[in-house]
Amino acid sequence: MSDSQQTVTSEQEMLNWGRLLMDGLVYADLLAARDRGPEENWFDFWMSRADHYEKLADESLATGHRMTAGYWLWVGSMAAQYAQFLWFDERRPIGQDRKVELYRRAAPLLDPPAERYDLPIDNTTIVSYLRLPKSANGRAVPCVVLLGGLESTKEESYLFENLLLERGLATITFDGPGQGEMLTDVALAGDFERYSSKVLDHLKTLPSIDAARIGVLGRSLGGHYALRAAATDPRFRACLSWGGFVQMDDWDFETPMTKQSWKYVTNSDTLEQAQVRVRDAIDIRPVLAGLTCPTYFQHGAKDELPMSEIDQLKQYAVNAPLVFDIEPEGDHCCHNLGPAPRLRMADWMADQLTS
Amino acid sequence: MSDSQQTVTSEQEMLNWGRLLMDGLVYADLLAARDRGPEENWFDFWMSRADHYEKLADESLATGHRMTAGYWLWVGSMAAQYAQFLWFDERRPIGQDRKVELYRRAAPLLDPPAERYDLPIDNTTIVSYLRLPKSANGRAVPCVVLLGGLESTKEESYLFENLLLERGLATITFDGPGQGEMLTDVALAGDFERYSSKVLDHLKTLPSIDAARIGVLGRSLGGHYALRAAATDPRFRACLSWGGFVQMDDWDFETPMTKQSWKYVTNSDTLEQAQVRVRDAIDIRPVLAGLTCPTYFQHGAKDELPMSEIDQLKQYAVNAPLVFDIEPEGDHCCHNLGPAPRLRMADWMADQLTS
Secondary structure (H helix, E strand, C coil), X not given: CCHHHHHXXXXXXXXXXXXXXXXXXXHHHHHHHHHCXXXXXXXXXXXXXXXXXXXXXXXXXXXCXXXXXXXXXXXXXXXXXXXXXXXXXXXXXXXXXXXXHHHHHHHHHCCCCCXXXXXXXXXXXXXXXEECCHHHCCCCEEEEEEECCCCCCCCCCHHHHHHHHHCCCEEEEECCCCCHHHCCCCCCCCCXXXXXXXXXXXXXXXXXXXXXXEEEEEECHXXXXXXXXXXXXXXXXXXXXXXXXXXXXCHHHCCXXXXXXXXXXXCCCCHHHHHHHHHHHCECCCCHHHCCCCEEEEEECCCCCCCHHHHHHHHHCCCCCEEEEEECCCCHHHHHHCCHHHHHHHHHHHHHHHC | CCHHHHHHHHHXXXXXXXXXXXXXXXXXXXXXXXXXCCCCCHHHHHHHHHHHHXXXXXHHHHCCCHHHHHHHHHHHHHHHHHHHCCCCCCHHHHHHHHHHXXXXXXXXXXXXXXXXXXXXXXXEEEEEEEECCHHHCCCCEEEEEEECCCCCCCCCCHHHHHHHHHCCCEEEEECCCCCHHHCCCCCCCCCHHHHHHHHHHHHHCCXXXXXXXXXXXXXXXXXXXXHHHHHHCCXXXXXXXXXXXXXXXXXHHCCHHHHHHHHHHCCCCCHHHHHHHHHHHCECCCCHHHCCCCEEEEEECXXXXXXXXXXXXXXXXXXXXXXXXXXXXXXXXXXXXXXXXXXXXXXXXXXHHHC
């Protein structure tokens, strides 16, 4: 494959309109990204949008418009996210750091705000952000732990958090092994549940949270982690796997860019090494019998991930009440279907934690 | 022009991606509208989406998910709006009635809810919807009167209302002459201020509203009405004209479909008759000297409306502090520029009414 072919293929994969719009990026920016001239590459285009939005945020702060400033800083962090999310060279950490920086500035300005908690674990830190619903009014409320995936991190779940917050649930997001702020310290590994349980330990110390009503929800690889988290920690009351999967033994269906992502987050030297590491780390069949809480599994039939993951889940999660939400026309995570799948998931989770 | 050419032209004008997305329509529906087969016409496609969303709403209500139901009913009302908004035959009232019906069902389920007030005037009724910010907590709050335009009505301002509500302002919307629920009783006329002032009278009776802090904001033709409302009623504390204009004497720059809209809302037999009626009714030069409150005028330089409207405003509104927001790349109402112009307008209005 020539360089130019690679570029075209990459851009088609990166400019996933459904995903980017549902994650809150600005439509006018998507048009401009598509139509920009050959002199400007994808990364530079989006990083310059991030700069533009930070400038708008600073202007808004200077005139006392904190809410608008928070929005621009968050949109700027999303621009930086999607600048870097499928590059595997020095652009990756540069864009990642920029996303983290902009989201950190946005956090206290969001509505409701996101409060940062740094949780020590081993020789590193879990960076997490907690948001409380405005309707709480001092009462302890249920909480959902949101998990990012292969190249998504704690910053991208903002709009889904809003759906949960509107429904009276608190939210907490964090970066685990192989993700965002933790990647340089800890590569992808097979013990994600140590991190999700650590976050749950933290939640139990907060008077604002009803510790008996905590759910876990993850998207894509995060949907795999959510199953692992709930299967290994009975304190989770509900589990939602959004475009997730049980194991990654036969990764031939993955796109070339996704394979590169696996290589990057496992800190592997070769694709072959990455494949082995992923196969060993990403397999919850041995623990799925421990899953006992209500569990929702969402899958688009047009996902690259095979429908056989549904059978795997049924075969191994024999002790959990399972709900399957299979969309015949859905792509990976059903990003192409608009708000319907997300609203169903938010309502299901609220039902589990508030009824 | 052949029928098929007319259809293509019409559809290009109707499928205004920036406008429809910023008004909250579902991106997946826009794709499906664009890609649908020749056997399904525009009107039927969108009316069937409205039916689909009402079905989702009923399912949500049946399972106790009121917030989601409110969202679907509102999106359904938007689908009905854009089904009919540029047809000038029996489809117009059918789609209009459907929009009204779905929004009326949505109103109590919105967050915050919209409360309907029927205000008698002459031999008809002003149908209005009031929403109070959640942050009010029983305090009297400022309020913004939102005005629809040539083919937009009280139902389409929902997302803009949300921007104002988040900033602590109440909102009220209504249909005036030539608009929505009033059109069959009263065609477009030159006395819109009688209706906006009637709504203001109503607001002054409500303990939830700070009657000394009421602004008016309108989009497109509503931006013209906003100027008229504020110029003739000194109780308005701030005025925002979003893509508005001063007069409509030289309508040659209007598109054929917009001319058809004028004919429809003036209840005229011919385009020539419509042109005269519009020219006479839509001209605020005689009253603009009465405009004294802070006034914000937003215009996209790529609008069909000429830049000379800015000069007209400067020439006649000699007693008002004027703020101009001219976007060099903006189309009509700057729909193509994403959230930035809307956030600026919301912040400006909040500054006027809360400082």
